[in-house]
Amino acid sequence: xxxxxxxxxxxxxxxxxxxxxxxxxxxxxxxxxxxxxxxxxxxxxxxxxxxxxxxxxxxxxxxxxxxxxxxxxxxxxxxxxxxxxxxxxxxxxxxxxxxxxxxxxxxxxxxxxxxxxxxxxxxxxxxxxxxxxxxxxxxxxxxxxxxxxxxxxxxxxxxxxxxxxxxxxxxxxxxxxxxxxxxxxxxxxxxxxxxxxxxxxxxxxxxxxxxxxxxxxxxxxxxxxxxxxxxxxxxxxxxxxxxxxxxxxxxxxxxxxxxxxxxxxxxxxxxxxxxxxxxxxxxxxxxxxxxxxxxxxxxxxxxxxxxxxxxxxxxx
Amino acid sequence: xxxxxxxxxxxxxxxxxxxxxxxxxxxxxxxxxxxxxxxxxxxxxxxxxxxxxxxxxxxxxxxxxxxxxxxxxxxxxxxxxxxxxxxxxxxxxxxxxxxxxxxxxxxxxxxxxxxxxxxxxxxxxxxxxxxxxxxxxxxxxxxxxxxxxxxxxxxxxxxxxxxxxxxxxxxxxxxxxxxxxxxxxxxxxxxxxxxxxxxxxxxxxxxxxxxxxxxxxxxxxxxxxxxxxxxxxxxxxxxxxxxxxxxxxxxxxx
Ligand SMILES: Cc1cc2nc3c(=O)[nH]c(=O)nc-3n(C[C@H](O)[C@H](O)[C@H](O)COP(=O)(O)OP(=O)(O)OC[C@H]3O[C@@H](n4cnc5c(N)ncnc54)[C@H](O)[C@@H]3O)c2cc1C
Numbered sequence: 001x002x003x004x005x006x007x008x009x010x011x012x013x014x015x016x017x018x019x020x021x022x023x024x025x026x027x028x029x030x031x032x033x034x035x036x037x038x039x040x041x042x043x044x045x046x047x048x049x050x051x052x053x054x055x056x057x058x059x060x061x062x063x064x065x066x067x068x069x070x071x072x073x074x075x076x077x078x079x080x081x082x083x084x085x086x087x088x089x090x091x092x093x094x095x096x097x098x099x100x101x102x103x104x105x106x107x108x109x110x111x112x113x114x115x116x117x118x119x120x121x122x123x124x125x126x127x128x129x130x131x132x133x134x135x136x137x138x139x140x141x142x143x144x145x146x147x148x149x150x151x152x153x154x155x156x157x158x159x160x161x162x163x164x165x166x167x168x169x170x171x172x173x174x175x176x177x178x179x180x181x182x183x184x185x186x187x188x189x190x191x192x193x194x195x196x197x198x199x200x201x202x203x204x205x206x207x208x209x210x211x212x213x214x215x216x217x218x219x220x221x222x223x224x225x226x227x228x229x230x231x232x233x234x235x236x237x238x239x240x241x242x243x244x245x246x247x248x249x250x251x252x253x254x255x256x257x258x259x260x261x262x263x264x265x266x267x268x269x270x271x272x273x274x275x276x277x278x279x280x281x282x283x284x285x286x287x288x289x290x291x292x293x294x295x296x297x298x299x300x301x302x303x304x305x306x307x308x309x310x311x312x313x314x315x316x
Numbered sequence: 317x318x319x320x321x322x323x324x325x326x327x328x329x330x331x332x333x334x335x336x337x338x339x340x341x342x343x344x345x346x347x348x349x350x351x352x353x354x355x356x357x358x359x360x361x362x363x364x365x366x367x368x369x370x371x372x373x374x375x376x377x378x379x380x381x382x383x384x385x386x387x388x389x390x391x392x393x394x395x396x397x398x399x400x401x402x403x404x405x406x407x408x409x410x411x412x413x414x415x416x417x418x419x420x421x422x423x424x425x426x427x428x429x430x431x432x433x434x435x436x437x438x439x440x441x442x443x444x445x446x447x448x449x450x451x452x453x454x455x456x457x458x459x460x461x462x463x464x465x466x467x468x469x470x471x472x473x474x475x476x477x478x479x480x481x482x483x484x485x486x487x488x489x490x491x492x493x494x495x496x497x498x499x500x501x502x503x504x505x506x507x508x509x510x511x512x513x514x515x516x517x518x519x520x521x522x523x524x525x526x527x528x529x530x531x532x533x534x535x536x537x538x539x540x541x542x543x544x545x546x547x548x549x550x551x552x553x554x555x556x557x558x559x560x561x562x563x564x565x566x567x568x569x570x
Contacts, residue, residue: 065484067456091477095459098410098447107411107532110442130440130538131330135341137440138537142530179456182472183483199569223570235497242476248441257569267330268438271541278567279545280560286549289331293543296563300552308552312561316570 002081003053004028005145007035007073007096008088009066011045015157017086017150018050020115022158024124025052027117028083035073047166049158054166058173066092067099068177074103076171082145084124086115089149097149107141109148124148133248133271153195153252191241192226199225200255200276202246203239204269205232206262206283206302210239215306216261222313228253230269247272261302265290282306317370318429318466318488322361322394323417323449324354326378326385327439335540342540350385353434355392355501356494360464361432362393363499368466371395373425377416379406390512391504397515398424402522409531410440414448419525421453424518430471431491435460446493456486459493 004025006017014034025032031052036043039059046054055076057069077085077100087097089111101108109126113136118125123140126148130137141147194200201220203213213227220227227244234245246253247269254275261282263269270293273279280296281288282305291297298305329349334342350358361372374389376382377400386397400420408416421428431453433446443459450457462481463474471490474481504512550560564570 070451091460091475094443095447095457098444099451099457101444101532102411102414102448102451105411105529105532107409108442108444109533110444125536129541131328131333131341132438132441134330134333134335134541135538136541137535139533139535141533143532177456179458179484179486181482182485184479185481185483187480231496235495236500238497249436257564257567267333270543274541274543278564278569280564291549292547293545295546296548296550296560298550298552298556298560305552305557308554308557309561312557313570316561316565 002028002083003031003033005033005035005077005082005085006051007085007093009037009040009090009093010088011041012157013088013090013152014041014046015049016152016155017088018046018158019155020150021086022050024084024115024117027119030083033082043168045160048160048162048164050161050164052166054168056168056170058171061176063181065177065179065181066096067179068174070096070099070103072171072174073100077104077145084146084148087147087149089151094149097147101147104145106143106145106147109139109141109146112148112150113154115148115150129248129271132267133274134267189241189243191244194226194228194244194246195251195253197226197253197255199223199257200228200246200253200259201225202228202230202258202260202263202273203233204230204260204263207233210237212303213239215302218310219259219261219306222310223257223259225255225257230263260290260294261306263290264288265293318364318368319370319425319427320361320364320372320430320432321375321421321425321428322354322358322372322432323375323445324358324385324389324434325351325413325437325439326376326382327351327437330438339539339542341538348381348384350388351434351437351439353436353438353494353496355434356496356498357432357434358389358392358394359499359501360494364430364464364466365393370429373398375417375420375425376400377405377408377413377420379403386517387509387512388504390515390517391508392502395515397517398520399517400520400522400525404522409533410442410444410448411532412528414445414452415528416525417445417449418452419528420520423525424520427489429488430466431489433491433493435493435495443493446491450491453489453491455489455491457491457493458484458486460495461492462495462498464492464494464498
């Protein structure tokens with residue numbers, strides 16, 4: 001027995017995994033199975049979008065953590081010998097994937113940007129970023145199952161096709177985990193999704209205080225774009241929400257125009273703007289790394305340059 | 317009083333990696349460092365000790381040259397260090413690193429209460445070693461933590477997930493991986509460095525450990541990521557700003 005498995009908590013992520021899962025299953029001439037938590041999602045939807053088989057897991061009871069399912073997933077995999085298991089690279093699933101991989105003594109390729117079957121040597125070749133994004137690492141997994149985590153947004157969501165059929169089977173209910181979720185503080189998303197923005201003005205630690213970000217907002221407004229930021233701005237200063245953090249641990253953006261203000265351009269950030277059509281930057285340090293990954297750079301103090309830019313843009 | 321283990325990786329400072337002419341990685345000018353977020357883990361361990369007492373041990377598995385990292389780690393506050401050193405502990409894959417760390421902990425640092433790791437290493441950033449280590453030791457793990465407390469034999473942590481924050485509780489011993497915003501790691505001073513050289517270091521040889529597994533993953537290629545940009549620079553006087561805006565206009569960006 002064999003197969004490709006996908007595991008994601010949210011439907012939108014599962015559909016993305018079904019897209020690549022379908023490709024691999026077709027090339028490897030095997031079936032595609034989806035692991036699904038019973039309470040949240042409709043199995044028929046997954047079947048319509050490409051799954052041949054649904055493994056239904058008992059819904060996690062209140063306060064249960066995903067790690068209760070480690071033994072269930074590992075036992076299923078030991079009995080059914082899937083070729084590969086693809087996980088959505090969300091916080092809880094990344095954790096789950098690492099523990100399942102460890103339990104099964106197999107390799108896990110984290111945060112893959114591409115997954116492809118190579119028929120010539122019958123291996124799955126996976127690519128990911130290394131050294132903060134300075135390098136692209138291509139790996140194969142010599143043990144089975146091949147385990148992979150894939151960041152949300154890497155693949156398009158699979159679309160439903162009429163007339164598809166599949167089987168469903170229920171998995172055993174796991175014993176509760178000793179890990180308990182005692183409180184959930186859900187945040188409301190207040191900002192736009194910048195992965196779709198056409199123009200992005202990114203702010204970095206070159207700003208002295210939170211109020212000064214207005215300068216960046218004004219510029220973003222004048223350019224018809226949104227603001228984004230570096231990790232220290234969102235994680236350390238908490239000046240902007242995390243979903244605006246661009247880079248390795250944030251989002252990858254692909255605007256027509258990216259303008260970094262007071263951003264040093266270290267590789268972990270720069271890797272997030274690789275797909276921008278035009279990159280520009282304002283930094284007072286002429287040796288800042290951002291200038292080597294920018295098309296146009298203004299060497300100067302942003303507090304001097306931004307007002308001048310606003311003036312000049314008014315005249316356009 | 318708790319025994320806290322803080323694991324760290326001695327890594328290449330990625331800021332010094334250059335792109336070679338044929339697209340390969342040029343490591344000729346590199347320096348090494350304690351992986352960024354592991355410094356947060358060490359800091360957090362030392363902070364917890366300040367509240368609860370107990371001892372903090374830093375731990376790494378690496379090549380003999382990583383002894384510099386051991387000194388660095390001790391200058392950040394831990395009481396002692398464990399160093400599994402061998403020339404073959406190079407380019408380890410996450411499954412191997414976790415297995416070696418588990419072996420050292422089992423044989424040399426048991427019993428313990430809490431293991432702290434960084435969220436991911438700054439070189440490969442696979443974010444696996446923490447949870448893998450917990451799985452081998454069969455203890456609960458909580459990843460991506462922004463706040464951690466010890467209370468009545470339990471660890472209570474705030475972990476960050478896509479929807480917000482979850483407050484999670486687990487009995488000790490447990491493992492926690494920390495996010496960079498959990499604290500600001502100290503910058504060791506001259507006195508800290510002097511004190512560090514007096515602290516005990518237990519060096520463990522490969523022969524003292526059970527054989528470690530073969531790698532599961534194999535890197536078949538590692539090439540420099542491409543960033544081809546025109547790198548044109550501008551000044552800040554009126555003419556230069558006008559030229560900058562003009563370029564943007566020509567590119568139809570404004
Ligand atoms: C594993 C890992 C993952 C990471 N992931 C990310 C990520 O996803 N995204 C991310 O952004 N970072 C990430 N980082 C952090 C990254 O390495 C850098 O530390 C970060 O991007 C730097 O942010 P910054 O440019 O705002 O700050 P700094 O590096 O402090 O740069 C500030 C810049 O502002 C300039 N400046 C100061 N004052 C002025 C002024 N008045 N006018 C003009 N310029 C001025 C300075 O010259 C400097 O270049 C990660 C790090 C690690 C280790």
